[in-house]
Amino acid sequence: MLKLCRFLPSRNEQASNFLLGKATKIKDTFWLSAFSCQHGISTSGPDLVANAGNFSHRRFADYTIFKGKAALSVSPKLPSFCKVDSGSSRVDRKGVVMMTFWPAVGQRKYDWQKKQFFALSPTEVGSLISLGPDESCEFLHDPSMKSSLEGQVRKSLSVTPLGNSSGYFLNLTVVNTIQKTNERFSLPVTKAEFAVMRTALSYALPHIMGWDQVIRPQLPNIPRSTPKQQSDVLPDPDFEWGR
Amino acid sequence: MLKLCRFLPSRNEQASNFLLGKATKIKDTFWLSAFSCQHGISTSGPDLVANAGNFSHRRFADYTIFKGKAALSVSPKLPSFCKVDSGSSRVDRKGVVMMTFWPAVGQRKYDWQKKQFFALSPTEVGSLISLGPDESCEFLHDPSMKSSLEGQVRKSLSVTPLGNSSGYFLNLTVVNTIQKTNERFSLPVTKAEFAVMRTALSYALPHIMGWDQVIRPQLPNIPRSTPKQQSDVLPDPDFEWGR
Amino acid sequence: MLKLCRFLPSRNEQASNFLLGKATKIKDTFWLSAFSCQHGISTSGPDLVANAGNFSHRRFADYTIFKGKAALSVSPKLPSFCKVDSGSSRVDRKGVVMMTFWPAVGQRKYDWQKKQFFALSPTEVGSLISLGPDESCEFLHDPSMKSSLEGQVRKSLSVTPLGNSSGYFLNLTVVNTIQKTNERFSLPVTKAEFAVMRTALSYALPHIMGWDQVIRPQLPNIPRSTPKQQSDVLPDPDFEWGR
Amino acid sequence: MLKLCRFLPSRNEQASNFLLGKATKIKDTFWLSAFSCQHGISTSGPDLVANAGNFSHRRFADYTIFKGKAALSVSPKLPSFCKVDSGSSRVDRKGVVMMTFWPAVGQRKYDWQKKQFFALSPTEVGSLISLGPDESCEFLHDPSMKSSLEGQVRKSLSVTPLGNSSGYFLNLTVVNTIQKTNERFSLPVTKAEFAVMRTALSYALPHIMGWDQVIRPQLPNIPRSTPKQQSDVLPDPDFEWGR
Numbered sequence: 001m002l003k004l005c006r007f008l009p010s011r012n013e014q015a016s017n018f019l020l021g022k023a024t025k026i027k028d029t030f031w032l033s034a035f036s037c038q039h040g041i042s043t044s045g046p047d048l049v050a051n052a053g054n055f056s057h058r059r060f061a062d063y064t065i066f067k068g069k070a071a072l073s074v075s076p077k078l079p080s081f082c083k084v085d086s087g088s089s090r091v092d093r094k095g096v097v098m099m100t101f102w103p104a105v106g107q108r109k110y111d112w113q114k115k116q117f118f119a120l121s122p123t124e125v126g127s128l129i130s131l132g133p134d135e136s137c138e139f140l141h142d143p144s145m146k147s148s149l150e151g152q153v154r155k156s157l158s159v160t161p162l163g164n165s166s167g168y169f170l171n172l173t174v175v176n177t178i179q180k181t182n183e184r185f186s187l188p189v190t191k192a193e194f195a196v197m198r199t200a201l202s203y204a205l206p207h208i209m210g211w212d213q214v215i216r217p218q219l220p221n222i223p224r225s226t227p228k229q230q231s232d233v234l235p236d237p238d239f240e241w242g243r
Numbered sequence: 244m245l246k247l248c249r250f251l252p253s254r255n256e257q258a259s260n261f262l263l264g265k266a267t268k269i270k271d272t273f274w275l276s277a278f279s280c281q282h283g284i285s286t287s288g289p290d291l292v293a294n295a296g297n298f299s300h301r302r303f304a305d306y307t308i309f310k311g312k313a314a315l316s317v318s319p320k321l322p323s324f325c326k327v328d329s330g331s332s333r334v335d336r337k338g339v340v341m342m343t344f345w346p347a348v349g350q351r352k353y354d355w356q357k358k359q360f361f362a363l364s365p366t367e368v369g370s371l372i373s374l375g376p377d378e379s380c381e382f383l384h385d386p387s388m389k390s391s392l393e394g395q396v397r398k399s400l401s402v403t404p405l406g407n408s409s410g411y412f413l414n415l416t417v418v419n420t421i422q423k424t425n426e427r428f429s430l431p432v433t434k435a436e437f438a439v440m441r442t443a444l445s446y447a448l449p450h451i452m453g454w455d456q457v458i459r460p461q462l463p464n465i466p467r468s469t470p471k472q473q474s475d476v477l478p479d480p481d482f483e484w485g486r
Numbered sequence: 487m488l489k490l491c492r493f494l495p496s497r498n499e500q501a502s503n504f505l506l507g508k509a510t511k512i513k514d515t516f517w518l519s520a521f522s523c524q525h526g527i528s529t530s531g532p533d534l535v536a537n538a539g540n541f542s543h544r545r546f547a548d549y550t551i552f553k554g555k556a557a558l559s560v561s562p563k564l565p566s567f568c569k570v571d572s573g574s575s576r577v578d579r580k581g582v583v584m585m586t587f588w589p590a591v592g593q594r595k596y597d598w599q600k601k602q603f604f605a606l607s608p609t610e611v612g613s614l615i616s617l618g619p620d621e622s623c624e625f626l627h628d629p630s631m632k633s634s635l636e637g638q639v640r641k642s643l644s645v646t647p648l649g650n651s652s653g654y655f656l657n658l659t660v661v662n663t664i665q666k667t668n669e670r671f672s673l674p675v676t677k678a679e680f681a682v683m684r685t686a687l688s689y690a691l692p693h694i695m696g697w698d699q700v701i702r703p704q705l706p707n708i709p710r711s712t713p714k715q716q717s718d719v720l721p722d723p724d725f726e727w728g729r
Numbered sequence: 730m731l732k733l734c735r736f737l738p739s740r741n742e743q744a745s746n747f748l749l750g751k752a753t754k755i756k757d758t759f760w761l762s763a764f765s766c767q768h769g770i771s772t773s774g775p776d777l778v779a780n781a782g783n784f785s786h787r788r789f790a791d792y793t794i795f796k797g798k799a800a801l802s803v804s805p806k807l808p809s810f811c812k813v814d815s816g817s818s819r820v821d822r823k824g825v826v827m828m829t830f831w832p833a834v835g836q837r838k839y840d841w842q843k844k845q846f847f848a849l850s851p852t853e854v855g856s857l858i859s860l861g862p863d864e865s866c867e868f869l870h871d872p873s874m875k876s877s878l879e880g881q882v883r884k885s886l887s888v889t890p891l892g893n894s895s896g897y898f899l900n901l902t903v904v905n906t907i908q909k910t911n912e913r914f915s916l917p918v919t920k921a922e923f924a925v926m927r928t929a930l931s932y933a934l935p936h937i938m939g940w941d942q943v944i945r946p947q948l949p950n951i952p953r954s955t956p957k958q959q960s961d962v963l964p965d966p967d968f969e970w971g972r
Contacts, residue, residue, distance in 0.1 A: 058817040059810055061939030063851065076943055081302055088301045122306065123435050130438035137435075192852050192866075195859035196934065203935040205439065206446040207944045210304030214319055215450045324545055333546040365549065366678050373681035380678075448682065449689040453547030457562055458693045567788055576789040608792065613921035615928065623921075691925065692932040696790030700805055701936045 063200055065193055070185040071110050072170065073100040074197060076204040077119070081213065095208030097125055097201055099157070101172050101185035116174050116183060118157050125205050129198050133165035152178050167191045306443055308436055313428040314353050315413065316343040317440060319447040320362070324456065338451030340368055340444055342400070344415050344428035359417050359426060361400050368448050372441050376408035395421050410434045549686055551679055556671040557596050558656065559586040560683060562690040563605070567699065581694025583611055583687055585643070587658050587671035602660050602669060604643050611691050615684050619651035638664050653677045792929055794922055799914040800839050801899065802829040803926060805933040806848070810942065824937025826854055826930055828886070830901050830914035845903050845912060847886050854934050858927050862894035881907050896920045 062075035077096045081089035102115035118141065120128070127137050141155040156173045172185040189197070206212055305318035320339045324332035345358035361384065363371070370380050384398040399416045415428040432440070449455055548561035563582045567575035588601035604627065606614070613623050624644040630636050642659045653676040660669045675683070692698055791804035806825045810818035831844035847870065849857065856866050870884040885902045901914040918926070935941055 059939065059942035060813075060817070060819045061808070061943050063938055065852075076940060078944060079304070084303075088303070090303045122439050123308075123433075126437075126439035126442065127435035129442065130434055190852075191859055192856035194855075196851050196855035196938075199855065199858065199931050199934050200938060200940055202442050204940060204944070205442050209306055209439075209443060210302065211306075211319060211443055211447060212944070213302035214304050215321060215447070215455070322547070327546075331544045331546070365682050366551075366676075369680075369682035369685065370678035372685065373677055445685050448685050452549055452682075452686060453545065454549075454562060454686055454690060456545035457547050458564060458690070458698070565790070570789075574787045574789070608925050609794075609919075609921050612923075612925035612928065616920055616924035688928050691928050695792055695925075695929060696788065697805060697929055697933060699788035700790050701807060701933070701941070 063196055065187065065189065066108075066110070067187040068104060070101055070103050070187050072185075072187050072189075074098070074200070075100075076200075076208055079208060079210045079213075081210070091210040094122065095210065096120055097204055097208060099172075101187075103183075103185060114183070116155070116172060116185065118155060118172055120201075122205060122209050125201050125208070128159065129202050129205070131159065131168070134161050136160045152176065162188060165191065167194055306439055308430065308432065309351070309353070310430040311347060313344055313346050313430050315428075315430050315432075317341070317443070318343075319443075319451055322451060322453045322456075324453070334453040337365065338453065339363055340447055340451060342415075344430075346426075346428060357426070359398070359415060359428065361398055361415055363444075365448060365452050368444050368451070371402065372445050372448070374402065374411070377404050379403045395419065405431060408434065410437055549682055551673065551675065552594070552596070553673040554590060556587055556589050556673050558671075558673050558675075560584070560686070561586075562686075562694055565694060565696045567696070577696040580608065581696065582606055583690055583694060585658075587673075589669075589671060600669070602641070602658060602671065604641060604658055606687075608691060608695050611687050611694070614645065615688050615691070617645065617654070620647050622646045638662065648674060651677065653680055792925055794916065794918065795837070795839070796916040797833060799830055799832050799916050801914075801916050801918075803827070803929070804829075805929075805937055808937060808939045810939070820939040823851065824939065825849055826933055826937060828901075830916075832912075832914060843912070845884070845901060845914065847884060847901055849930075851934060851938050854930050854937070857888065858931050858934070860888065860897070863890050865889045881905065891917060894920065896923055 060075070062073045064071060064073040075098050077098050079091045079095035080093045082092035083089050096119035099118045099120060100115050101118070102110050102112050105111045118139075120139070124139050127139075131137060136159060138156060138158040141157075142150060142153065143155070144150050144152055154173075154175045154177075156171075158171045160169045160171070161167075162169055167188060167190040170185075170187050170189055172183075174183045175181070303318070305316045307314060307316040318341050320341050322334045322338035323336045325335035326332050339362035342361045342363060343358050344361070345353050345355050348354045361382075363382070367382050370382075374380060379402060381399060381401040384400075385393060385396065386398070387393050387395055397416075397418045397420075399414075401412075401414045403412045403414070404410075405412055410431060410433040413428075413430050413432055415426075417426045418424070546561075548559045550557060550559040561584050563584050565577045565581035566579045568578035569575050582605040585604045585606060586601050587604070588596050588598050591597045604625075606625070610625050613625075617623060622645060624642060627641040627643075628636060628639065629641070630638055640659075640661045640663075642657075644657045646655045646657070647653075648655055653674060656671075656673050656675055658669075658671040661667070789804075791802045793800060793802040804827050806827050808820045808824035809822045811821035812818050825848035828847045828849060829844050830847070831839050831841050834840045847868075849868070853868050856868075860866060865888060867885060867887040870886075871879060871882065872884070873879050873881055883902075883904045883906075885900075887898075887900045889898045889900070890896075891898055896917060896919040899914075899916050899918055901912075903912045904910070
């Protein structure tokens with residue numbers, strides 16, 4: 001009998017660790033380890049890199065805009081797959097489009113140490129790419145949802161039109177009730193910049209959903225750990241509700 | 244002289260067996276076997292998997308939304324190709340976008356055993372991705388069309404606007420006149436969720452049509468059986484009319 | 487010093503032979519040889535197939551619609567490349583989207599022998615995919631343009647709206663003044679079918695332009711003949727003007 | 730500890746050398762060397778070609794239109810990557826969409842020696858592909874910006890509507906204050922031609938941003954020189970401001 005990994009990980013167990021990371025204890029090496037994690041390969045696991053074959057040829061790229069008060073970087077993070085049987089695999093952790101905001105601390109100077117992440121799910125990507133020129137949207141994330149830390153950190157990303165179809169204003173607020181911090185990142189995004197995001201996000205969407213891998217299987221991707229032994233192969237409704 | 248497989252299989256002979264499967268005799272293993280069939284490789288044919296080379300690296304991914312009364316999963320199913328000559332191949336069975344509906348049976352609980360499939364043809368995908376915000380469409384399928392069972396099972400998928408350009412209402416009805424069952428699955432799909440579907444379906448469309456394989460041939464795909472020996476190499480008009 | 491192939495072949499010397507083929511002397515094997523030509527590998531040249539490596543895994547796919555008076559099949563034809571130096575190559579013959587029309591000769595019966603081709607250039611593809619719901623366009627081709635046979639065969643494809651944004655009417659006229667024939671193929675194309683074409687043509691466009699090969703070089707493609715030894719490496723303005 | 734290349738090269742140090750090239754000293758071989766540079770492999774470095782494996786199968790393609798007073802060719806130029814650690818790599822030099830203009834010097838005669846380049850950044854590509862039918866845009870480039878030659882050469886590309894949604898007028902002006910030259914290239918671009926550009930540019934955009942390489946790593950790309958040893962791994966705000 002086959003053992004399958006869960007279809008959608010419950011957000012608090014796996015995804016939030018990834019998405020938020022150690023946001024409250026930022027280390028100098030976080031930028032690198034965040035990228036390394038994106039392929040489910042930790043820098044402390046060179047054995048996995050060896051297993052992953054060509055995945056040693058990982059490449060990093062993003063789209064970054066610098067504005068008066070903050071900078072924003074956008075980059076796709078692929079889903080990870082777990083083996084289910086005879087070499088087949090299934091999406092284990094869904095991919096995201098990672099937005100990274102960090103503040104300006106002077107003219108053309110930005111403090112990377114104060115960065116904050118906001119991971120867009122496929123549906124949130126769908127919301128952004130279908131946004132009309134005069135429409136707004138807002139996403140609320142609680143990275144610790146359904147854990148004992150629920151409500152400790154609240155993130156809100158709002159996208160509001162600049163007017164005259166000239167672009168959008170992006171506004172990220174991160175409230176940490178334990179640390180009593182309230183961070184805010186605001187950037188105007190021009191119509192041209194948003195068109196780049198819209199095109200790049202539309203391109204990335206089928207890939208963060210893993211559909212490109214259905215269509216053209218690639219090298220095996222090594223999950224960080226053996227998938228849980230469970231007979232539940234159904235999609236997990238908690239994921240969508242838990243937001 | 245070359246022997247070619249038929250351009251389009253008659254729906255009742257091959258495709259309907261695949262698309263409807265054993266919907267009236269659902270087994271616990273159906274979910275897995277359904278996916279295995281998607282590449283034209285049955286789980287009982289490990290020799291074919293061996294022949295298919297890298298196709299042992301098959302990957303499964305979909306887009307799933309959970310709503311109050313039902314859940315919906317959408318996933319591309321690639322076409323299969325049959326060899327025609329000296330290694331060349333031609334689309335044998337057209338690909339589809341498979342929609343799977345299953346009902347809620349309690350709060351955040353869904354009964355996967357009661358799922359129903361609805362396979363979107365390329366033209367039906369075209370209808371969905373070009374749907375205006377205030378437009379509707381409806382697709383009627385008879386999986387046993389032109390067989391002795393014609394009319395036994397009737398499926399109807401309707402897509403109607405929610406109003407205010409806020410999304411669509413998806414409604415699948417499956418009437419089985421022999422079993423005297425009438426199942427109905429209803430889900431509201433938000434504008435953001437429909438944008439994900441539209442983008443993913445637009446991405447998948449050239450692939451379920453096989454155009455990506457014209458452009459970049461991949462590994463050989465093993466058909467389940469030797470194509471019929473017939474001199475008729477023309478597209479089969481029955482397919483479109485038979486719907 | 488490097489010898490380069492011409493950037494754009496003059497239409498009458500190479501392309502028209504390919505595009506029109508032997509339309510006036512249709513043989514039973516034409517369908518196959520037309521497809522074989524698409525990759526610049528003739529079925530009579532198995533040595534080239536051997537050279538082309540994986541190109542023996544050529545795959546054929548199209549999008550076909552059957553209507554009351556005619557059928558239409560659409561399929562991408564890739565450009566061919568010619569070597570320029572040390573393994574690099576450049577587009578030699580531009581790709582097209584090939585439309586094939588053939589008439590109905592009874593209920594659900596079509597005569598493939600009476601087919602006519604119409605090869606859409608990249609710019610003509612651009613015209614189709616940007617066509618507004620109430621707009622029309624018309625393309626005129628003289629396959630023998632600038633040869634001694636100029637004016638002998640005239641093809642005209644018109645695309646006119648059906649009204650109510652419900653699709654388009656495609657109308658191909660082929661007039662052969664020598665054979666004194668005048669063939670006409672007419673099909674209504676629904677909005678959904680045109681959406682499939684628009685999506686598939688948009689997908690195919692960068693590929694028939696060869697841009698995908700700039701971005702991700704693939705297996706070497708063997709040109710049918712050694713490119714002409716000429717020092718002229720400039721784009722050839724005759725191509726656009728000669729239409 | 731890892732040494733990373735700069736995220737975005739300062740425009741004047743690396744990119745402008747590439748983008749403008751030796752525009753003021755055009756040689757016969759420039760067309761070829763420009764293409765060779767596009768992959769970060771100089772023709773004088775055959776050892777690098779050897780290292781790059783399949784990159785010896787480089788392919789060149791563009792989209793060219795010929796008009797009464799000038800011709801325009803558009804082609805994607807990929808980003809280059811530099812190694813950061815254990816085989817991973819990061820975008821070193823951003824990709825562009827290169828536009829090449831050259832003047833007509835007679836009926837259907839063009840002077841390739843008088844060509845001028847204009848390299849569209851990702852954001853400028855975003856501006857073009859989101860341009861409404863009645864909208865205009867203008868890009869200003871100073872290829873020597875922030876060097877001692879700043880202000881010597883000024884390039885301006887304007888895109889203005891032809892009216893009736895029938896296309897755009899492209900107008901490139903290159904003013905060289907040292908050489909006291911003022912060149913001007915003007916082309917009407919039809920709606921169909923612009924649709925080709927829009928589709929091809931939308932296709933190319935994720936690739937010049939390097940996102941396709943995040944999603945599907947390819948062969949290693951050899952940077953022309955070892956990246957600078959610097960601990961600064963942050964995106965460089967000078968790039969955007971320096972324009």
